[in-house]
Amino acid sequence: MKKLKLPLQNTVIGTVETKFGWVSFAVTSKGLRDCRFMFPSPDCATDEILKTIAGKPLSEDKNVISTWSLMFKEYFGGSLKSFDKVPLDSESWTDFQKRVYMTVQSIPYGKTASYGTIASYLGNGNASRAVGNALKNNPVPPVIPCHRVIAADKDMCGFSATGGIELKLKILELEKDNL
DNA sequence: AAAACTGCGGCAG
DNA sequence: CTGCCGCAGTTTT
Structure with missing residues (x-):
């Protein structure tokens, strides 16, 4: 059984303010691909995350953005204690x-x-x-x-x-x- | 294909 | 305490 490769892999990016600075993240159809934190401003955060997805098409998905934003906010706030079963884009991993x-x-x-x-x-x-x-x-x-x-x-x-x-x-x- | 890196660890001095 | 190899996987020549 052959699995087809998805023709396009739009990337969603988001930023959110947390107790550990501004967080920025990139999510593909497979899941979370990149994430950075401790940025002093939303602009910084956005710039950095854009570097990680160079060349990839962007898309907007409010749902994805708000879901992840909330998770980061809660984790760094101390109320979220597990990222289990969260989708990660492991495409580029060995x-x-x-x-x-x-x-x-x-x-x-x-x-x-x-x-x-x-x-x-x-x-x-x-x-x-x-x-x-x-x-x-x-x-x-x-x-x-x-x-x-x-x-x-x-x-x-x-x-x-x-x-x-x-x-x-x-x-x-x-x-x-x-x- | 080889050498040069690491967010290590263990065992010498 | 510091220094020095050996280690395995990844990156760079």
């Missing part, structure tokens, strides 16, 4: 990334796991570094909660989004407070 992201998504709200733990869960305990590499490219934080993955002995390590480790800590704090 197999390894899919496996990593899937596993990371199963870390419960407010909990953490180490890169090594994720790696051994995937079947190769030596792949911790590769896990970090994959998480660095997380296209949809905080939906894939890469902030819940920390180093084995030290408490913290990098976080590539604007705000770095401090931001990572702030998000974990948010989750802890609303546990």
Whole structure:
């Protein structure tokens, strides 16, 4: 059975103000494709997200925009505690990334796991570094909660989004407070 | 095809 | 504590 490829994949973008700055996101017919946050203004947010969808046709879907906007607002406000079963556009991910992201998504709200733990869960305990590499490219934080993955002995390590480790800590704090 | 990267981890000094 | 390899996957030459 052959599956047909959809001829066009219009992208919807949206921005919303949250407790973690302005958030911008891009959604295709498959689901959420990109998401960034901590922007100081809606213009900044829009500019950045436009870069991620260069060349793709835009469309408007108020329903999609408001649904996602609300989710981000609630998550960063502390009332939404799970992005489970939310559609993600995984088209551009490698197999390894899919496996990593899937596993990371199963870390419960407010909990953490180490890169090594994720790696051994995937079947190769030596792949911790590769896990970090994959998480660095997380296209949809905080939906894939890469902030819940920390180093084995030290408490913290990098976080590539604007705000770095401090931001990572702030998000974990948010989750802890609303546990 | 090879080398150079990483949000790691573990084991030396 | 710091430094140094080995590791696996991705990106860049």
